[in-house]
Amino acid sequence: MQATCLEPFFDHIEMLKLLRASRDIENNLGGWLRASEIWSIIQDRAELTETEEFRDQGLRDAIVILEEAVAKRVCYGTSGDCIAAAMQSLKDWVQLCEGRPRRWHHYIYWPGILPGKFIEALEHEDGLASTLLLHWLAILRLAAPRWFLEYWIIRTGNHIVSKLPHELDKLKTWPVSIICTDRFGTLRRNSKPRLEISNDGLAAAITRC
Numbered sequence: 080m081q082a083t084c085l086e087p088f089f090d091h092i093e094m095l096k097l098l099r100a101s102r103d104i105e106n107n108l109g110g111w112l113r114a115s116e117i118w119s120i121i122q123d124r125a126e127l128t129e130t131e132e133f134r135d136q137g138l139r140d141a142i143v144i145l146e147e148a149v150a151k152r153v154c155y156g157t158s159g160d161c162i163a164a165a166m167q168s169l170k171d172w173v174q175l176c177e178g179r180p181r182r183w184h185h186y187i188y189w190p191g192i193l194p195g196k197f198i199e200a201l202e203h204e205d206g207l208a209s210t211l212l213l214h215w216l217a218i219l220r221l222a223a224p225r226w227f228l229e230y231w232i233i234r235t236g237n238h239i240v241s242k243l244p245h246e247l248d249k250l251k252t253w254p255v256s257i258i259c260t261d262r263f264g265t266l267r268r269n270s271k272p273r274l275e276i277s278n279d280g281l282a283a284a285i286t287r288c
Contacts, residue, residue, distance in 0.1 A: 082230035091235040092202055095212070099190040099198075101183075135178050138218065141253035142170060145214060148250055152207055161196035165211055168192050173218065180222040189215055206243055210250045213239045217254035233258060 081094050149166040153159035168189060176185040200208035216232045216239075236258035243251055 082234055089234070089238070091231075091238060092198070094231065094235070095190050095201070096198070098187045099193065101187045101191070135221065137253050137256070138173070138178055138221070141214060142173065144253075145210065145250060146170070148207060148210075161194040161200060162205075162208055162211065164194050165197045165208070169211060169215060172215075176218075178218060178221060180219055185222075186219065186225075186228070204242055206247050207250075209239045209243060210247055210254075213243075213251060213254045213258075217257040220257050 081089060081091065146166060149159075149162055153163050172185075172189045175188060180186055197208060201212060213236060216236050219228060220232050236254070240251060240255060
């Protein structure tokens with residue numbers, strides 16, 4: 080698993096591509112699932128309660144700051160168009176899931192509609208593109224914990240933060256504050272990953288117990 084594999088085998092871009100490919104599977108099976116008897120149950124489970132509704136002002140402010148940075152990048156060129164498209168799709172996704180991803184469609188939606196050029200920008204470790212990905216990870220972490228994603232989110236967030244230049248510190252403040260909380264600081268016995276938070280609060284590391 081990407082969450083706990085040895086460092087030489089860790090590749091968050093491949094995981095993103097896997098989630099991206101899952102969109103095709105969903106498109107092929109979605110019609111059958113929506114016609115099935117269990118669809119109403121799935122919808123009921125995905126509904127937000129009144130107390131869970133999207134009210135995260137920190138996320139709203141972070142999106143505004145991120146959008147301003149993307150707008151400046153578009154003016155300068157250099158992969159600006161694909162990053163602007165990814166930014167718009169990120170905003171659309173936040174509205175779709177109301178800032179709280181709750182079902183598989185929410186988890187794969189953004190990776191599934193990203194421009195290919197944006198994936199290339201991530202592969203070349205473009206700072207602003209990576210910051211968009213960091214925000215997506217943070218929003219995933221606002222959701223209920225999922226065994227198949229929770230540790231991958233922390234490890235990938237740590238990996239991205241470690242490579243971002245200092246001039247992007249303002250942009251990473253909010254996502255780091257979400258990813259580097261102590262939700263996984265106390266783990267069940269025999270859990271292999273362990274979250275460690277650095278003194279400056281800007282990095283989380285996955286180590287073995």
